[in-house]
Each structure stands twice: as C-alpha cells, then as structure tokens.
Amino acid sequence: MLFFLRQDEENPITKAENFLLSRLNTKCKGKTPEDFENILITLKAIGNAGRPVAAENVLLKCALNPDVPVNMSIAALEAFRRLPCNEEMTDQILQIYGEYNLDVEIRIAAYLALMKCPSPEVFKRVAGILKNEVNNQVGSFVWSHMTNAMDSTEPVHGLPQAEMMKDALNGMKLREFNLNRLRFSRAWEGSFYSGKITVLTSYYPTLTKQEKQVMKM
Numbered sequence: 280m281l282f283f284l285r286q287d288e289e290n291p292i293t294k295a296e297n298f299l300l301s302r303l304n305t306k307c308k309g310k311t312p313e314d315f316e317n318i319l320i321t322l323k324a325i326g327n328a329g330r331p332v333a334a335e336n337v338l339l340k341c342a343l344n345p346d347v348p349v350n351m352s353i354a355a356l357e358a359f360r361r362l363p364c365n366e367e368m369t370d371q372i373l374q375i376y377g378e379y380n381l382d383v384e385i386r387i388a389a390y391l392a393l394m395k396c397p398s399p400e401v402f403k404r405v406a407g408i409l410k411n412e413v414n415n416q417v418g419s420f421v422w423s424h425m426t427n428a429m430d431s432t433e434p435v436h437g438l439p440q441a442e443m444m445k446d447a448l449n450g451m452k453l454r455e456f457n458l459n460r461l462r463f464s465r466a467w468e469g470s471f472y473s474g475k476i477t478v479l480t481s482y483y484p485t486l487t488k489q490e491k492q493v494m495k496m
Contacts (some may be wrong), residue, residue: 296331299324303334307341307351315351322354329361339371342385350383356388366397373401379410381482390421394428397440399447410454418456425453 302321309315322341326336328391341347341355360374374391375381393401412418429444431437 282327303337306344307347322358326358328358335368347423352385353388356392359392360395373404379413386417387420402444421438422453422456
C-alpha cells in the first residue's frame with residue numbers, strides 16, 4: 280500500500296495538481312502584486328485544465344474572501360468551468376449568487392458558473408432568487424441571459440438547455456428587468472441553424488456594467 284501511495288505521489292499529473300493547489304494557499308492570500316499575479320495565473324490554469332477536483336473547496340474560499348481583489352474572486356468562480364459538477368458545489372455557488380450584499384460582478388460570475396452545471400433544481404432556485412432581486416445590474420443580466428437561453432435555437436447545447444429550463448420553470452414567468460441597455464448589464468444570444476444546408480452559427484456575448492444600481496424598494 281505504501282509503495283502505491285508513493286508511486287501515485289510521484290505521478291507527473293499528481294505533482295502538477297499538488298503544485299497548483301500549493302500556489303493558492305488557503306484563500307488565495309497574497310502580500311505582493313507578484314503573489315496576486317501568480318494566483319490569478321494558477322486560477323486560470325485550473326479552469327483550463329478542469330483539475331484538480333480537490334481545488335473545489337479552495338476556489339469557494341477564494342471567491343468569498345473579502346481581502347482579495349474582485350477580479351480574483353471572479354477568476355476563482357470562472358475556474359469551476361471545467362470541474363465536474365456536483366450537488367454540494369452548485370449549492371454553495373447558489374449561495375454566493377443569492378447573497379444580495381455581495382459585489383455585483385462576483386454574483387454574476389457565480390450565476391454564470393451555475394449555468395455550466397444546468398439542472399432543473401438550479402433553474403428553479405435561480406428564478407426564486409431573481410424574484411426577490413434587489414440589484415438592477417444582477418437582475419437585468421440574469422433575466423436577459425435566461426430569457427435568451429430559452430429562445431436559443433443552437434442544437435447541441437442551446438436547445439436541450441432551453442427545454443430543461445422551460446420544463447423546470449413549468450410556466451412560471453421570470454421577473455422582468457427590461458431596463459436601459461446603456462446603463463445596465465445584459466446578455467445576448469443569437470444563433471441560426473439550417474438542417475438543409477447543415478450550417479450553424481451562434482454567438483453569446485455578455486456585457487457587465489460596472490455601475491452598481493440598487494432598486495428602491
């Protein structure tokens with residue numbers, strides 16, 4: 280048993296994964312600009328590789344660490360994009376998205392991370408949070424993103440997700456945030472598919488406004 284343990288620790292992939300984890304510290308803490316730059320590079324490397332899976336808890340702590348720059352919290356959430364989905368992970372990211380007092384861009388990054396792990400339960404809970412949303416920036420982005428997603432005609436990922444979303448909402452109308460496009464965050468999706476000539480084109484740009492607008496309740 281000890282032999283196999285040592286053999287695994289000497290595996291190049293295991294070494295690389297351990298190295299990446301060691302660069303994140305506990306909560307992506309850093310003291311110098313160089314530290315933060317190295318941590319950002321590491322977060323992007325984890326997102327590109329989709330491993331190590333063991334980074335999940337550290338990434339969540341990084342995302343919620345109030346002592347790190349906002350762009351680092353966003354990078355931590357973006358690093359989930361290729362990690363395997365699981366219920367515990369999505370539940371914790373949902374909590375980040377649903378924390379109304381968090382930075383707008385962090386909440387939007389959490390929402391986009393959730394969309395990488397679509398499920399009926401995720402869509403229902405996102406819609407529930409949207410119903411009580413207090414921030415116009417987040418509300419406008421999520422509403423426009425979900426509305427466009429349900430109208431997608433892209434056959435590989437778009438249509439299956441659109442059908443799943445519609446089934447999950449079961450006729451429930453999303454709270455609308457159809458606000459000034461020049462002032463508030465929006466997401467657009469456009470796609471065209473022709474079975475006759477086998478042509479598919481799709482684009483999905485997003486725009487996040489820095490200005491934070493809180494609704495007057």
